[in-house]
Amino acid sequence: MADKPRTIYLDNNATTRVADEVLEAIRPYFCDLYGNPSSMHAFGGQIAQEVRQAREQVADLLGCDPTEILFTSGGTESDNAAIKGTLAATPNRRKVITTRVEHPAVLAVCRDLEAHGYALVELGVDREGRLDLDELEHHLDDDTAIVTIMYANNETGVVFPIEQIAEKVTSRGIAFHTDAVQAVGKIPLRLSDGSVGLLSLSGHKLHAPKGVGVLYVRKGTRLAPFMLGGHQEGGRRAGTENVPGIIGLGKACELAGRFMDQENTQVRRLRDRLENAILKKCPDAMLNGHKTDRLPNTTNISFEYVEGEAILLLLNRFGICASSGSACTSGSLEPSHVLRAMGVPFTAAHGSIRFSLSRYTTEQDIDLVIEKLPPVILRLRELSPFVPK
């Protein structure tokens, strides 16, 4: 590999580039405006104004009140805080309901709770990754403390009908949390008009820096504080604010609102072009996840007879970045828990590749993948003992 190829970044569900506008907005807060928002002097106090503005920018994107926004260190912290904070506030309820396709930031927390004596229900999904709402209804009872269900799946992009689910759950007096890390910025939200009580989002999935996130807490939601210390975030999440991160997230949310239409037109069109071309050019390839109930930027395709890591590493030579649900890419021995929950055969799960686009993805990027991917699959199939003659 003599020349380093141009990077074709199609792994935006893993992380995104920081937007230029976001970087510009953050820049002054390291060496010039470095005060502590809690300080009793104007140098620090002026920063509190900026944090307040960022809070409003986030609230605008989510369609809620700024007082309902808690800044955290990211999606994982928000998920942990929402689930554990709810259980601590409702000690008499001992049941948690989630799905088998959640991100580990939710699933590992729930399974740990189960190990500590909570009853856990993990709802299954169908072959296209969709939930059975009747099954959820059947499990709701007076012992249920919280239902936590992701907005959109990080691996397949499948979107759950969260407003409908939230209404069902909260009307029974049960707390509802959604991990919306992949959905925010791609799906328009009006949280004030709906029933979601708690929602997690992560900055670095929408062109803000890593290390900042939000937990939306609807007014009147019972949640025990999860980080004790100072009085920041109304005493619910102590710790000096990550000011540059928060300013950046505010700016990123403003941009996401502005580009929302583009996500659903330009990005969707590029995704569809990529997906259709791959499925047409590569035999024995199939789409994982429902075709329409899906994020506009994600496609997950399985290639029979070949293994995901090998595909990724050959694509890597052309500068193409994607990800896979194969066992080998994780270092574990079993392929993606999401694809297995959907009943995708092991054979197809090992050869699954996810491409996730962003508003920075270009026509040329898509052209290059359409050109380079089919020969990679062909080459690995020539190596594979399973290809029927």
Added chain:
Amino acid sequence: MWEYTEKVWDHFYNPRNVGEIEDPDGVAEVGSLACGDALKLTFKLDGKGRIKDARFKTFGCASAIASSSVLTEMIKGKTLDEAARITNKEIADVLGGLPEQKMHCSVMGMEALGAAIANYRSGGKEQKKEIDGRIVCTCFGVTDKEIERVIRENDLTTVEEVTNYCKAGGGCGGCKGEIEKIIAAVQQDRIKQTQAAPPKRGARLTNLQKIQLVQQTINEQIRPALRAHGGNIELVDVEGDKVIVAFRGMCAQCPTAEFTMKDVVEAKLREFVSEDLFVEEAPVSE
């Protein structure tokens, strides 16, 4: 991203000897689509019984392809007896090493080779790899004999290592207890075999040498035997010729502990350290 060696990258990007030999002398298929990797190996012999040509087809990740590719290079020109002695460790070594979690790729190479040789020697009767031994890991279809072999050849001591090398225990995890037992049994065998070189018994020992030798004897000769029964032993003190030890785990409540003390602990210490030693159990303080 995995840290592969240059040699792994080279064999992944430019695999050698890809394909299938028409009318081969030996052929074998190991692994499966469900397991995430699989290898079909074919070879042809020359007139003198040496491997003239070897070819592979592999479904799997970069290290699986590289392991298969380098294996075909390693066996060319070898007699079947020479080839049969190749271990998974040698395959990994020729590649300059593999990440721990990828060692099973080298094991797959070794298994395919063994099965292809068995196929030739059986006159082509054994097409698929015969199940040798009793299946321990039902998720990945790994037998006790296969587990024993990777433990022995790679000196493995934990279940996690066994999973890295042959996948056993990497699915539902239901067989982890059984894998632990196999590790204990194999590692004990190894100790019996290495008893040719027991701790050296000096003619005259200083106090420090004596204590060190007592500790070494307990570590190497006594503890493994107690471990096999879920117990353990700790050296508490040495006062002159009196060795004070404490039993832990199952041994602590064992009705035959007194017998173990005299028959095993004291006997071994006298054998390897000094005839004058006697052993006492530490008073229970907790």
